[in-house]
Amino acid sequence: MKKYLYKIFTDAGQKLNYLSEIYLSFDVPKIESHGDLSCNAAMLLSKKLKENPRKIAQEIISNLKLDNRIISKTEIAGPGFINFFFTPEFVTKITFDIISKCDFFGKSSKNKGKKANVEFVSANPTGPLTVGHGRNAVVGDTVANLLEWIGYTVDREYYFNNAGRQMRVLGDSVKLRYLQLLGKEILFPDDYYQGDYIKEIAKKIYKKYGDNLKDEQPEGKFKEITEVEIFEDIKNSLKRLGITHKIFYNENSLYDDGKINWLLDKYESLELTYKRDNATWLKLSKLGIEEDKVIVKSSGEPTYRLPDIGYHVTKFERGYDLIVDLFGSDHNATYPDVLAGVKALGYDDSKIKVLIHQFVTVLKKGEVVKMSTRKANYITLDELVEEAGSDVVRYFFNMRSVSSHMNFDLTLAKKQSDENPVFYLQYAHARICSIIKTVEEEKLKPSKDNLELLSSEEEQRLLKKLHLFEEEVLYSAENFEPHRICIYLEELAAAFHKFYHLHRILGSEKKLAEARLALAVATKIVIKNGLEILGVSAPERM
């Protein structure tokens, strides 16, 4: 529908030059009586042309060559909106389009041939994934899905670091638990990893090695085994949500292949570094950042900034057209340094899209659960998935905009009731499947021949909603906003239920029944496709 109007306006633009001076857009009005699509061009132009917007609107309309088989009515309304009403016959053709595209309806080849990298989760293997990681994981995977739907080839990537102090403490935590198992009286420091999983790993090691490792350094076998164990857990947790990363990128490899030294040399030759207090500083103040920052500590060890920059350089070198990073808000101070550092090397930082999601507050029985990995006072992602199910977890994390703080009410998520919107969608899908089955027993087949019979209010509304899916996917993907798909689907399901409630398929005259059946099939396709983007299942019965 929009496409048609764009074309008509472009044609009219040959006579009305001023149309090319504004950003032409068509919106679905909030109020149905305002038409199917509305254009505010006249109001945008009134300032430039110093003319009454309603007068301009009149001039625009009289220059549009509208096909009355497609547009039934135009009007000038309010301060100068131009409203367009489409003919019911044109609207019913939507069904045909959806059924013929089927699983592909909503997909576009707009970015065909382009490569995208979506980096998400990226938690270091120091413990099980928590609820907070869950939001990151689900949103990241869904953003990747969306990009695939608009044509990108997407690599899902996980960046981690298994060196450094954090991991040493981890290895040592396991060793202490191990020594405790051997019967030694050892004080376990407060700032060590307190979680039960540490004890579990220690137990496993004890089972396998007995007391043979009592003199082993914590950085050796203990760290090694612990890392493997925890990473297996993390991968399994993600798998339960249907998430698989293609690439696991280890920070260490940046040292091994000389990237870090290369970077340092590069910055030095660009005269962007200096020494102070025995540390190496990067002149970020020359790159649009407020203060300079340390990139190599006085101990000789780089800070996280240097490998982070090096890592992003590899993403450019690996030929990605779009680079998406998804972080929790606790990282919001770090990425500007990285972007500036990358840009200084001559890379196009506009290819990098940094998404910051806000924190998740977990409520249990109405009370806030405070979280700390170190203290092991947290709810794991596994617990969440186990209690609520993968579909609910994915839907909950997807249904809020990334920038909003969200409450995850565990007590509510566990309730498999109508307080859970995901069931509303799944129910609509199951209902349609059931209808199709029942109706087919009556020897009715969905037919595209008499679609013009779908002329009732509810049918027309449903059709228009279905039509918007393609646009909605494109918009969600380009703006990295998975939650829009949830909102869309809920509205679609509501439109379907209303249709279902008032109009029968079985018992209607054959031609009408077959047209309605086609409409139901089209709805089923769109719900299924939408849920697929979200990574939520579309059950055939409930």
Add this chain to the structure above:
RNA sequence: GCCCACGUAGCUCAGUUGGAUAGAGCAACGGUUUCCUAAACCGUAGGCCACAGGUUCGAAUCCUGUCGUGGGUACCA
């Protein structure tokens, strides 16, 4: 102190480059089933869009300030 995000119905949240009368779900109250799934549908009620200024034809949306919430502000990541 400074930086980032947020503040919309009782609760959880939408609100598309600034658009017409601010929306949904849940909770509350009332109604609908001899009929393809009632996990549904219909109706009622619920608002100073945190507050105060500014920008303009027009602001929940943009700018400034105040208050509140979360996060950050290391030679931790």
